[in-house]
Amino acid sequence: MEDIEKAIFGEVVYKPAILILFSSFPTAVGHGALENLTKYIDLPWVYFTASGFDIESFKREFVKLLMRTLDLIRIYTRKRGTKQISEKPLVIKRGTTVIEVARMIHSQLYKNFKYARIWNDKRPQSPLKVGRNFVLEEGDIVEIVAS
Numbered sequence: 001m002e003d004i005e006k007a008i009f010g011e012v013v014y015k016p017a018i019l020i021l022f023s024s025f026p027t028a029v030g031h032g033a034l035e036n037l038t039k040y041i042d043l044p045w046v047y048f049t050a051s052g053f054d055i056e057s058f059k060r061e062f063v064k065l066l067m068r069t070l071d072l073i074r075i076y077t078r079k080r081g082t083k084q085i086s087e088k089p090l091v092i093k094r095g096t097t098v099i100e101v102a103r104m105i106h107s108q109l110y111k112n113f114k115y116a117r118i119w120n121d122k123r124p125q126s127p128l129k130v131g132r133n134f135v136l137e138e139g140d141i142v143e144i145v146a147s
Contacts, residue, residue: 016069019045044069073138085141099132102144112146
C-alpha cells in the first residue's frame with residue numbers, strides 16, 4: 001500500500017529532454033510530418049536528413065540545442081598576468097556568479113577572492129573590474145584576482 005501511495009502522491013521530478021529527428025526520406029518534411037509531430041510534442045528539437053548529412057553540422061546544432069535546453073553557458077579563464085586564454089571552456093549554469101566560478105576552480109581562489117576582470121566583445125565596456133556577485137554571460141573571459 002505504501003508503494004501505491006508513494007507512486008500517486010510522491011514528488012514528481014521533471015527532467016529536461018530534447019528530440020532528435022533523423023530521416024532517410026527528406027520528402028517527409030515536405031508532407032508536413034515534421035510540423036504535425038512537433039505540434040503535439042512540446043520539446044526542443046533538431047532535425048536532420050540522410051541526404052547531405054554532415055556530422056560537424058549535426059554536432060554544432062546539437063550542442064546549441066543542448067546548451068539552450070539545459071540553460072548552460074560557456075566561459076573561459078585567463079591566468080593572471082598573462083594574455084593566455086584557456087582553450088577549453090568551463091560550462092556553467094546561466095546565472096552563475098564570479099565567486100561561484102572561483103569556488104569551482106580552487107578553494108584558495110574562493111577564500112582569498114579580491115576581484116575579477118571580465119573580457120567580452122559583446123559588453124559595452126571590456127575589460128570590466130567586477131566583484132564577487134557579478135553574473136557571467138556566454139563567452140566571458142574571466143581573470144580572478146586573489147590575495
